[in-house]
Every structure is written in structure tokens, then in C-alpha cells.
Amino acid sequence: MIKRVAIIGVGLIGSSLGLALGDIKEVEEVIGIDKNQDYLKEALDIGAIDRIATLEEGVRDVDLIIIATPVGIIKDLVVEILPYIRNETIITDVGSTKSTIVRELEGLVGDHIYIGGHPMTGAETSGPSGADKYLFENAIYVLTETKNTDQDSLEKLKNILERIGSQVLILSPESHDRMVAVTSHLPHLIAVNLMSVIEQFSQEDDKVTSLIAGGFRDTTRIAAGDPVMWRDIFLNNREMVLETINIFEERLASLKELILKEERESLEQTLAEIRDARIRLPMKKKGLLPSNFELIITLKDEPNAIGRVASLLGDAEINIQDIEVLKVRDEGGTIRLSFSQEEKQEKAYRLLKENNYKVIKK
Numbered sequence: 349m350i351k352r353v354a355i356i357g358v359g360l361i362g363s364s365l366g367l368a369l370g371d372i373k374e375v376e377e378v379i380g381i382d383k384n385q386d387y388l389k390e391a392l393d394i395g396a397i398d399r400i401a402t403l404e405e406g407v408r409d410v411d412l413i414i415i416a417t418p419v420g421i422i423k424d425l426v427v428e429i430l431p432y433i434r435n436e437t438i439i440t441d442v443g444s445t446k447s448t449i450v451r452e453l454e455g456l457v458g459d460h461i462y463i464g465g466h467p468m469t470g471a472e473t474s475g476p477s478g479a480d481k482y483l484f485e486n487a488i489y490v491l492t493e494t495k496n497t498d499q500d501s502l503e504k505l506k507n508i509l510e511r512i513g514s515q516v517l518i519l520s521p522e523s524h525d526r527m528v529a530v531t532s533h534l535p536h537l538i539a540v541n542l543m544s545v546i547e548q549f550s551q552e553d554d555k556v557t558s559l560i561a562g563g564f565r566d567t568t569r570i571a572a573g574d575p576v577m578w579r580d581i582f583l584n585n586r587e588m589v590l591e592t593i594n595i596f597e598e599r600l601a602s603l604k605e606l607i608l609k610e611e612r613e614s615l616e617q618t619l620a621e622i623r624d625a626r627i628r629l630p631m632k633k634k635g636l637l638p639s640n641f642e643l644i645i646t647l648k649d650e651p652n653a654i655g656r657v658a659s660l661l662g663d664a665e666i667n668i669q670d671i672e673v674l675k676v677r678d679e680g681g682t683i684r685l686s687f688s689q690e691e692k693q694e695k696a697y698r699l700l701k702e703n704n705y706k707v708i709k710k
């Protein structure tokens with residue numbers, strides 16, 4: 349049974365895991381280790397960890413060690429802790445890339461147990477201030493399996509991750525890296541590149557940014573992500589990322605060609621095929637994407653309008669996963685609420701209707 353957990357790196361993912369695991373009855377203690385003292389204090393204040401420890405002392409007598417630092421230093425940290433830990437302690441990490449880390453660590457850990465992990469959920473913020481105990485609810489959590497994987501430990505880890513609401517998907521490190529190159533790493537690169545284009549335009553005319561609407565916001569949110577984390581991801585999954593960039597460049601070149609040659613029909617047909625593929629994505633089913641169940645609510649322009657919605661749902665113990673202001677007008681505004689499960693969306697919908705809110709499901 350996993351009773352004591354040490355988290356190395358109490359940033360966004362580490363603290364979110366601390367909050368979620370701390371809620372499990374059998375988990376008696378969550379220990380926080382970090383090089384950043386402010387983050388450690390913050391993690392302690394929000395209840396993500398029960399106490400702060402040094403690397404050497406914190407990992408000595410725990411059942412599970414989670415390494416939640418940038419990818420580039422995971423291997424060195426594991427090497428550093430090996431002399432202090434018990435053989436049966438499970439070591440895992442949450443790094444966004446897996447092949448290199450798993451290959452290197454499996455060669456290094458000897459009789460110790462290491463299982464690679466990667467939660468397919470997150471945010472563009474860093475540190476414990478953005479931590480969310482519901483981050484893993486209904487989200488895919490990848491665990492890697494190789495011929496060296498200890499099956500009992502894999503099962504134990506899978507079990508505890510399911511207890512915090514994740515859907516565990518077991519993959520080889522290589523297929524994980526191939527898939528995330530296109531679902532996560534390429535999107536980040538595109539967001540960053542798009543952001544750099546608007547930067548160039550806004551240096552010529554600063555009014556450009558005032559024309560930003562939903563499309564730009566939706567496609568660039570992740571460009572605010574931590575540069576160290578993303579540097580490590582791109583360099584660690586270099587080959588796969590380069591392969592997806594090549595495919596992206598080819599696709600962009602053919603779209604460019606259609607526009608250049610004013611090929612109306614082909615352009616429309618290509619756009620229609622891509623739109624259909626986007627609509628077919630399993631966004632609302634349990635699948636490779638975290639579910640996203642949304643409500644759109646129109647509010648009157650009055651003080652604390654959003655606060656009242658939040659309180660109404662909070663009092664009914666319905667957790668709002670995300671809240672976004674879509675439009676603000678003189679007569680009021682529109683907000684979008686996201687929930688992690690369809691049942692929560694349904695419960696919130698009924699409650700808001702009963703309280704005479706103008707609300708639609710998405």
C-alpha cells in the first residue's frame with residue numbers, strides 16, 4: 349500500500365499531485381522537496397505537502413517518489429537519490445517525454461523500481477499557485493511499460509492514479525513520444541511561432557493586439573508556458589518533434605499553394621475535410637483527450653454576477669474545472685464554464701436553469 353509519498357519538484361504538477369494524493373485515506377504523509385524555498389512554503393500553505401524535507405532525508409522511507417521537475421534534470425535527480433532509498437520504493441516521474449528518460453533510468457536503477465509517467469493535463473502556469481487538486485480527474489495519465497517493468501509496482505501505481513480520477517493508459521515510451529510529438533509538442537511550437545508573428549506585427553502597429561479575439565486566444569494560450577520546461581521537451585523528443593515539423597511544413601506549403609493559385613474549390617474542399625476531422629475528434633468521450641463538458645451562461649451586468657454562479661455551484665459541491673469570460677457588453681456578458689465530467693455538467697445545467705439563468709450546453 350502507498351502510505352508515504354515524496355514529491356521532488358512542488359511546482360504546478362507536483363503540488364497538484366500532492367493535493368490530490370493527500371485526499372486519499374491511506375496516504376498518511378506527502379513530503380515536499382524542491383530547490384525553491386518559496387515554492388516549498390507555498391506548497392505547505394496550500395496543503396499540497398505535509399512537510400518539507402531535504403532530498404536525502406525526504407526520500408529515505410517512502411513508498412512512492414514522484415519527480416516533477418523539468419525533464420532535463422530527472423535522470424540526475426534519480427542518480428542522486430538511489431543511495432538513500434529502499435529497494436521496494438517506486439520511483440516515477442511526470443516528465444512530458446519518455447523514451448530517453450526511461451531508457452537511461454532503466455539502465456541505471458539496478459534493483460530499484462522505476463516506472464515512467466506523464467499526465468496528459470496541465471496548464472501554462474508554473475509553481476504551486478496554479479495547483480489544482482482536480483487536475484487529474486478524467487484526464488489520461490500515461491504509464492510506460494517495457495520488458496523490465498515490475499508488474500506489481502505498475503499495478504500499484506496505476507491503482508493510486510485511478511484513485512485521483514485519472515484514466516491510466518499504458519504505452520511503450522516510444523509510442524508515447526511519437527504521439528505527444530503531434531498532440532502536445534507541435535501545438536506548443538505552433539503557438540509560440542504564431543505569438544512571435546503577432547509580436548512582429550505589433551511592433552509596426554500597436555493597435556494589432558486590440559483586434560485579438562477568440563481564435564488567437566484559443567491557439568496561443570499555451571505559448572505562455574515555462575521556457576525551461578519546453579526547451580527540455582523539444583530537445584528530449586528532438587527526432588519526433590522534427591518529424592512532425594516536417595509534416596506540418598508540407599501541409600502549410602500545400603495550403604499556401606492553394607491560396608497563391610486561388611484554387612477556390614480545392615481550398616474549400618481541404619478546409620471542409622479538416623473541419624470534419626476536427627468535429628470527429630473524441631472530445632466528449634473517454635479517449636485520448638481529456639473530456640471537456642461546457643456550459644455557456646449569459647449574465648446580467650450586475651455586481652458579483654460571476655461570483656453568484658460560482659457560489660451556487662460550489663454550495664452544491666460541483667467543481668468548476670475552468671471559467672472563461674467570452675464576451676463583455678454593456679447589458680451583461682457571457683461566460684464559459686468547463687466541468688471534468690458529463691454528470692457534473694448536467695447537474696450544473698439543471699441547477700442554473702432552476703435558478704433562471706440563461707444557459708446552454710456545448
Ligand SMILES: NC(=O)c1ccc[n+]([C@@H]2O[C@H](COP(=O)([O-])OP(=O)(O)OC[C@H]3O[C@@H](n4cnc5c(N)ncnc54)[C@H](O)[C@@H]3O)[C@@H](O)[C@H]2O)c1
Pocket residue numbers: 356357358359360361362381382383384387416417418419421442443444445466467468469470471472473474475476574577581
Ligand atoms: N505544465 C504542464 O502542463 C505539464 C503537464 C504534464 C507534465 N508536465 C511535466 O511536469 C514537469 C513539471 O512541470 P510543471 O509545469 O509542474 O513545472 P513547474 O515549473 O511548475 O515545477 C517544476 C518544479 O521543479 C523544481 N525544480 C527544478 N529543478 C529542481 C531541482 N534540481 N531539485 C528540486 N526541484 C527542482 C522547481 O523549483 C519547480 O518547483 C515537467 O517535466 C513537465 O514536462 C508538465
Ligand SMILES: O=C(O)C(=O)C[C@]1(C(=O)O)C=C[C@@H](O)C=C1
Pocket residue numbers: 443444467468469470471472531532533570
Ligand atoms: O495546458 C494544458 O491545457 C495542457 O494540457 C498542457 C500540456 C498539453 O498541452 O499537452 C502540456 C504539456 C504536457 O506534457 C501535458 C499537457
